[in-house]
Amino acid sequence: MSNWAHDVQEHDQLAAASGVLTIDLQALRRNYQKIAQSVAPAKAAAVVKANAYGLGAPQVSLALLEEGCRHFFVAEFSEALQLRPLLPQDASVFVLNGLQPGNETLCAANDITPVANSLDQLRNWCALAVQQPEKRFPLLLQFDTGMCRLGIQPDEWDDARLILAQAPNADLLYVMSHLAAADEPDSPLNSAQLGMMQAISAAFPDTPVCFSNSGGTFLGSDYRGALVRPGIALYGGAPTARVANPMEAVVSLKVAVVQTRTVSAGSHIGYGGAHVAKAEMRLATIAAGYADGLPRSLSDRGAVYFEGQRLPIVGRVSMDSIIIDISSLPEGTLKLGSMVEILGAHQSIDDVAIAAGTISYEILTSLGSRYQRRYR
Ligand SMILES: *Cc1c(COP(=O)(O)O)cnc(C)c1O
Numbered sequence: 001m002s003n004w005a006h007d008v009q010e011h012d013q014l015a016a017a018s019g020v021l022t023i024d025l026q027a028l029r030r031n032y033q034k035i036a037q038s039v040a041p042a043k044a045a046a047v048v049k050a051n052a053y054g055l056g057a058p059q060v061s062l063a064l065l066e067e068g069c070r071h072f073f074v075a076e077f078s079e080a081l082q083l084r085p086l087l088p089q090d091a092s093v094f095v096l097n098g099l100q101p102g103n104e105t106l107c108a109a110n111d112i113t114p115v116a117n118s119l120d121q122l123r124n125w126c127a128l129a130v131q132q133p134e135k136r137f138p139l140l141l142q143f144d145t146g147m148c149r150l151g152i153q154p155d156e157w158d159d160a161r162l163i164l165a166q167a168p169n170a171d172l173l174y175v176m177s178h179l180a181a182a183d184e185p186d187s188p189l190n191s192a193q194l195g196m197m198q199a200i201s202a203a204f205p206d207t208p209v210c211f212s213n214s215g216g217t218f219l220g221s222d223y224r225g226a227l228v229r230p231g232i233a234l235y236g237g238a239p240t241a242r243v244a245n246p247m248e249a250v251v252s253l254k255v256a257v258v259q260t261r262t263v264s265a266g267s268h269i270g271y272g273g274a275h276v277a278k279a280e281m282r283l284a285t286i287a288a289g290y291a292d293g294l295p296r297s298l299s300d301r302g303a304v305y306f307e308g309q310r311l312p313i314v315g316r317v318s319m320d321s322i323i324i325d326i327s328s329l330p331e332g333t334l335k336l337g338s339m340v341e342i343l344g345a346h347q348s349i350d351d352v353a354i355a356a357g358t359i360s361y362e363i364l365t366s367l368g369s370r371y372q373r374r375y376r
Contacts, residue, residue, distance in 0.1 A: 017372035018287035019255040020339070023055050024376045025063040027248040031234050032067045034246070039217055042224040045071030047213070047231030049079060049096065053364040054293075055235060055251065058086055059375050064234075065091060073229055077103050080112040092173075094140055098150065104128045108137060115140040115176060117150040119159055126167035138171045140210065145196040146189060147180040154196075157203055174210035174227060175200050182215025182223075183240050194222060201225075214239035218246075237360035238350050245350065251364065252344040253371065255288040255304070257336060260326065270315025270323050275300055284311075284326045284334055289318045293366030294342065295356040298322075302355040305346040306334055 036044040046069050052060035061072055061083060070091045074080050077100065080093045087093065089111070098117035099107060104124050107114055116122040116139050129137035141160060142151035152160055164170055177197050181187035194211075201209050209225030214233035216223045218240055230239070238245035262282050269275040269283065286304065290296045299316040304324055311324045311334075326334050334340070343349060349360040356363070 017370060018258065019253060019292065019342075019368075019371040020374060021367060021371040022252045022254075022374045022376060023059070024248075024250050024252070025059065026376060027236065027250045028055075028060060028234060029063055029067050031236065031247050031250065032064050032069060035214075035217055035228070035230050035233060036068065039224050039228050043071065043227050044069065044217075045073055045094075045210075045227055045229045046234060047073045047096075047229050048083065049073060049075035049231070050365050051079075053231060053235050053361065054367045055364065056373070056375070057083055060234075061086065071227060073231075077107065077112070081106075081110060084110050084112055092138070096150075098142075099125060108132075108135070113138045113140065113173065115142050115150075117142045117152070119152060119156050119163065122152075122160055122163050126163050126170045129167040129170040133169055136169055136171050137167070138173050140174045140176045141172055141204075141207075143175060143177045143196075143200050145177040145193040145200070147178055147193075149178070151177060157200070161204070172204070172207050174225075175204050175207050176210040179211070179213060179216045179219075179223075182213055182219060183238075184215075185219060185240055185242050190216075190219060190223075197225075232361055232364075235364060236349060237364070238348075245348070249344070249348055251349060251367075253342040253367070254339040254344070255286045255342055257284045257334060257338045257340065258287045258321065259285045260335060261285075270299075271318060272316060275315035281314075281325055282327045282329075282331070283314065284324050284338075284340075285321050286324060286340055287321055288342070288368070288370075289320045289322055291319045292368035292370055293363070294322065295358060295363075295366070297356045297358070298352075302352060303347070305341040305344070306338065308346065310346070311340065 046064045048057045048061050051057045073094045075096045077095050080095050084093050092113050094113045099114035099121040144151035181189040197211050210227040211225040212223045212228045214230040217228045233239040233247050236247050236250040263277050265277055265279045267277040296317045302313045303310045314323050314325045349363045353360045353363045
C-alpha cells in the first residue's frame, strides 16, 4: 500500500465516514448475564458466527470472555481459525457447519472442537483420534430433530454409538440439535423437537445436551439442557416475537445528511421517479444505502429519526444514499452535516427488520463496512 493510501486509511477514514455505528459492549455484557443467570445451572455459550452477527467477533468474544463465557460457536472453520488464537485454553471454539473432509488434522492441531453433523464426519474425526491415542479429541454430535438442515437421523444413532465406542479418546462433549421455530412459542414444532431431543438424551445418557438458541432459552427450562447457544439475543434482537423484547439494544447507527432541498408538487423523487411529491416537500439526502446494508425493500417504507421526529424514507433506497421527508421539522433544523438515527432509542433492529420485510439477523449481518465503528 502506498504511503498516501496508508495515511488515508489511518487518519482520514474514521473522521471521513458518513455513518457512525456504535456497539455497546456493556449492553452486550448485561444481555449475556441476563441469559446466563436465567439458565443457571445450565451454561450459556455465545454464538459469534458471521463476525458476531456483524458486530466484531474479536471484540464481542473478548467482552463475553470477561463475563465468564467459555463456549464460543462459529459457523465455519475459517472463523474458528481466526478466533481461536484470541481466546485462552480453557475456552472452546465449536464449528456449527461441521468438519469438512481434509480439515481434521488442522482442526485438532488448532484446538478447535468440531460439530460432527454426519456419520462420515464422525468417522473421520474418530479415525484421527485412533491414530493419536495420547491426545483427546473433543467433539459435539449434532442430531436432526426435525429441521432437516444438519445432523444425523434417528436410524444413524446406533452407528454413531459404535463409531464412538471404537475411539475411546474421542470425547463427546454434548449431543446437540437446533430448533426450527424457537421464536414462535406456539409452534408445535418445538415440543416435537423437544420430544426427540429427550429420546436422544436417553440414548446417550452420559452426555449433556446442547439444544437452545436465543428463542429456545425463553421456551422454559425443559429446553435448556446443559448448554444454551444464544446469538441474536446477546446482540439485542428479540428472542421471540410474542412478548416485549427483554434484551437491551447493543447497536446504534447514525448517518450524516449530505444535502437538503425543497421540491414542488409533482416532483419525481429518486430512482425511477417512483415517489411523486403530492405537495411541496422538504427533503434531505442521507449518506447510506443498500451498499451499507440498508435493504432496498425499505424504499417508501422505512423511516429515520431526528430529535425524536419520525422522518419517512421517500422513493427508492439507492446504493449510497436515501432520501427522507423532513417537511415535519421546522425549517433549518436539519442541515448539511446533521446526523439522523437509523438504529437507536427510537428504532430497534427489529423495527427496521419489520419495515424491510426481513429479520433482525439480516439487518445486523448486512451492516456495511463504510461506517465508523465505535466500541463503548
Ligand atoms: C445461529 C445459530 C444459533 C444462534 O441462534 P440465535 O437465534 O441467533 O440465538 C444457535 N445454534 C445454531 C445451530 C445456529 O445455527
